[in-house]
Amino acid sequence: METINLLKERRSINFFDPDKTVPEEKINEIIEIASLAPSGLNLQPWEVIVVNDPGRKEILKKCSFDQPKVAEASATLIIIANPNAVEENIDSVLKSWVELGYINEDAVETMRNMPFKNYGDKESLSRKLFAVKNTSFFAMSLMIAAKGLGFETHPMDGFSEEKIKANFNIPEDRIIPLLITLGYPKPGLKLLPRAWRRELKSYVKYNSFS
Numbered sequence: 001m002e003t004i005n006l007l008k009e010r011r012s013i014n015f016f017d018p019d020k021t022v023p024e025e026k027i028n029e030i031i032e033i034a035s036l037a038p039s040g041l042n043l044q045p046w047e048v049i050v051v052n053d054p055g056r057k058e059i060l061k062k063c064s065f066d067q068p069k070v071a072e073a074s075a076t077l078i079i080i081a082n083p084n085a086v087e088e089n090i091d092s093v094l095k096s097w098v099e100l101g102y103i104n105e106d107a108v109e110t111m112r113n114m115p116f117k118n119y120g121d122k123e124s125l126s127r128k129l130f131a132v133k134n135t136s137f138f139a140m141s142l143m144i145a146a147k148g149l150g151f152e153t154h155p156m157d158g159f160s161e162e163k164i165k166a167n168f169n170i171p172e173d174r175i176i177p178l179l180i181t182l183g184y185p186k187p188g189l190k191l192l193p194r195a196w197r198r199e200l201k202s203y204v205k206y207n208s209f210s
């Protein structure tokens with residue numbers, strides 16, 4: 001499907017077919033395509049837990065204010081932002097840049113310090129914002145990739161982060177910006193028309209805020 005149509009036709013689908021399964025190879029393919037999303041210094045600070053086991057989906061549903069789609073969809077993905085991705089991934093980023101000719105070996109030490117200047121210390125707010133900002137690009141790409149491969153999705157932040165962390169063994173230092181359900185629409189599902197979008201002139205300015 002052409003990109004513009006994908007963006008225009010993606011919708012948050014509330015009702016999924018509980019009898020149809022998205023194979024794990026397809027889920028992995030969607031995630032791999034989404035991982036082509038841009039990220040600051042290419043640090044890719046995202047992690048995903050694919051919840052596709054029926055019992056585990058029920059637990060996740062309970063952590064998500066009982067939203068039925070969490071369990072009805074073939075899988076619900078816990079999208080995780082990892083503030084530690086700077087320390088974890090910087091060496092791989094720099095190694096690949098040297099190998100591919102983006103930078104010379106003698107620039108490596110200077111470049112290694114860059115993310116600490118830009119994104120602060122592990123515990124800082126700027127580090128958390130870095131992780132969530134980049135993970136959001138990944139999440140949007142994932143929904144578009146899913147649509148392009150013939151599946152539907154629904155982003156959600158109606159959940160208890162504390163409960164999800166406790167039930168899915170997620171370390172305390174991680175952030176969960178959203179969940180994404182993934183699956184096939186319920187047969188015969190008729191969507192209501194796309195809801196209100198703000199008028200461009202109410203939020204777009206050229207050249208200065210005022």
Ligand SMILES: Cc1cc2nc3c(=O)[nH]c(=O)nc-3n(C[C@H](O)[C@H](O)[C@H](O)COP(=O)(O)O)c2cc1C
Nearest residue numbers: 010011012013067155156157158159177178194195
């Ligand atoms: C970060 C985020 C969190 C959301 N959380 C929920 C949610 O918990 N439950 C829900 O039913 N919809 C949720 N939505 C879906 C929105 O309500 C939906 O995207 C919006 O109404 C526009 O509909 P559309 O995506 O079909 O255009 C969320 C969307 C986003 C992007």
